[in-house]
Amino acid sequence: MLSSARKRLLAVAVATATALGGAAAITAPTAEAANGCNVEQVRSKAMNRNIPVCIVSAGKANAPTLYLLDGLRAPRNNSGWLIETNVARYMNGKGTNVAIPFGGGGSFYTDWEQRDPALGVNKWETFLTRELPAYMKNKHKSDNRRNAIAGLSMSGTAALNLASRHPSFYDAVASYSGYPTVTMPGFTQGIQASVAEMGGNPSNMWGTYPLGQWAANDPFLTAGNLAGKHVYVSSGTGMGSRYDGSLTPGNGAFNPVKFAQMIPLEVAASTSSQLYIGRLATVPGVRLTTHISPDGSHWWDYWEARFKESWVKTFRPALF
Numbered sequence: 001m002l003s004s005a006r007k008r009l010l011a012v013a014v015a016t017a018t019a020l021g022g023a024a025a026i027t028a029p030t031a032e033a034a035n036g037c038n039v040e041q042v043r044s045k046a047m048n049r050n051i052p053v054c055i056v057s058a059g060k061a062n063a064p065t066l067y068l069l070d071g072l073r074a075p076r077n078n079s080g081w082l083i084e085t086n087v088a089r090y091m092n093g094k095g096t097n098v099a100i101p102f103g104g105g106g107s108f109y110t111d112w113e114q115r116d117p118a119l120g121v122n123k124w125e126t127f128l129t130r131e132l133p134a135y136m137k138n139k140h141k142s143d144n145r146r147n148a149i150a151g152l153s154m155s156g157t158a159a160l161n162l163a164s165r166h167p168s169f170y171d172a173v174a175s176y177s178g179y180p181t182v183t184m185p186g187f188t189q190g191i192q193a194s195v196a197e198m199g200g201n202p203s204n205m206w207g208t209y210p211l212g213q214w215a216a217n218d219p220f221l222t223a224g225n226l227a228g229k230h231v232y233v234s235s236g237t238g239m240g241s242r243y244d245g246s247l248t249p250g251n252g253a254f255n256p257v258k259f260a261q262m263i264p265l266e267v268a269a270s271t272s273s274q275l276y277i278g279r280l281a282t283v284p285g286v287r288l289t290t291h292i293s294p295d296g297s298h299w300w301d302y303w304e305a306r307f308k309e310s311w312v313k314t315f316r317p318a319l320f
Contacts, residue, residue, distance in 0.1 A: 036088030037100065042135045046111075046123035053132065054082060056091045056098035057140055064146030064171075064319040065097040065136050067128060069155035072194055074105040080152075084300035087307050094311070096319060097142050099132060106198025108191070109151070109158035110217060113207055118199035124158075129166050146319045150174035150232075150310065152303045153269070154194060157182065160219035160276075164226055172230035172318035174310040176303045177269040177296075180233075180276040182218035183210065187272055220279050228285040230318035232310040233277055236296010238267035243301040265298040289313045 037054040044051050058064075068087070070079045079100050081087050091098045109124040116122065128149070136142040147170050151159035156178020163173035181187045188209055192202040206213040215221055240248035246255035247262060270292065280286050291309060296302050 035082070036086070036090075036092055037082070037098065039102075040139070042101075042127075042132055044123065044127045044131050046126040046131065047121050051127060051132075052077065052102040053135075054079060054088065054100040054102070055136075055140065056088050056096075056100075058095050058097045058142075060095070061141035062143040063095055063097050063141070064148070065099060065133070065140075065142045065144075066091070066315060066319075067132070067147070067149040068098060068100045069109055069128075069149070069151035069158055070100075070102070070104060071152050072106060072154040072198065074103055074155075076103045076105075078102060080300060085304040085307070087304060090308060091311075094316075096315075097136060097140050099136060101128070101132065104155075106154075106195050106200050108161075108195070108205065108217075109155055110161065110205065112205045113212065114204040116200045116204040118201075119195075119204075122205075125162060125165070128162060129169055133169075146171055148172040148174075148230075148315050148319060150176070150307065150315075151178065152176040152300075153178065153265070153298065156180070156269075157191075157219065160231075161217050161222075163229065163231075164219050164222035165217075167225045167229065170229070172232075172315050173226070174232035174307070174314055175234070175273070176306045176310075177235045177266060177273070177298055178233075179269060179272045180219035181272045182220065183214050184220070184272075184275070187268070188214070190268060220276055223276070223279045224283050226280070226286055227283050228287075230287045230289075230314045231280060232289045232291075232306075232314040233273050233280070234291040234293070234306040234310070235270040235273040236266045236293040236298075236302055237270050238263045238297065239295050241297040241299070241301075242295055244297065244299070247297045262298045266296055269298065270296075287314075287318075 037056040041050040042053045107122040111125040112122040137144040149159045156175030160180045163170040195202040245251040245253040
């Protein structure tokens with residue numbers, strides 16, 4: 001477990017980096033700019049609105065479906081996966097439906113206990129496990145039996161949470177730089193700070209910590225539900241970036257402000273992910289693949305690479 005000093009350090013690191021904007025801050029063009037998938041409007045009765053979803057069609061009936069979630073600052077009219085990576089094009093021809101919902105910023109893709117004045121009605125768990133799958137079956141002839149889910153940062157936490165809460169629905173799950181130790185001191189405060197940074201009241205999500213539904217939505221505590229599942233967990237260490245010299249101290253292009261925005265989040269993600277990996281090691285039958293990079297920042301270049309690795313090592317073996 002974490003020492004009291006390390007708990008305080010993690011709380012400060014996550015809260016500070018979140019307040020500075022986090023790593024998923026992106027400027028969103030319109031959905032029409034997204035290549036490799038088609039944007040469709042999916043009605044959510046639970047949230048009383050349409051949710052745009054960019055869908056890579058398998059092109060055949062009875063195919064599996066991979067649900068791919070966005071990060072903390074997910075825009076309403078696009079997804080970071082489409083803006084910052086080529087994963088939609090990469091998944092074309094793979095024989096799998098890929099559903100990339102837009103929006104959900106600050107929501108942790110969960111069913112909130114109460115409507116939030118800033119973030120509105122959030123019933124993402126209902127949407128992702130019932131409403132969107134029903135749409136995929138009816139519109140795209142998904143088999144609705146072979147399903148997987150993945151996410152980064154905020155949604156890495158959410159993907160592991162959803163897979164643990166619905167083990168009969170998901171066959172595989174991946175988290176890239178997530179925070180699956182939800183109720184450990186330091187990480188709880190970081191999650192609360194993340195929701196607050198997006199304008200939301202974290203008590204409206206799972207109630208007032210430590211009461212309410214916080215423990216029920218902690219992947220570390222519910223990891224036993226993933227017995228027999230394919231699980232992929234990755235993070236960097238925060239020790240600079242092979243892709244971006246501005247994040248590496250000593251490099252001539254080093255940018256201390258950018259470093260402060262992106263590196264503490266990855267340090268915390270690395271700590272949380274490795275604690276979670278240790279927990280999964282005690283769960284019988286988990287088919288676990290991990291990738292803890294010796295470097296790594298909290299950004300899309302790493303997440304794109306890890307997504308492609310997880311497709312080969314986790315999702316394809318689980319779904320086919």
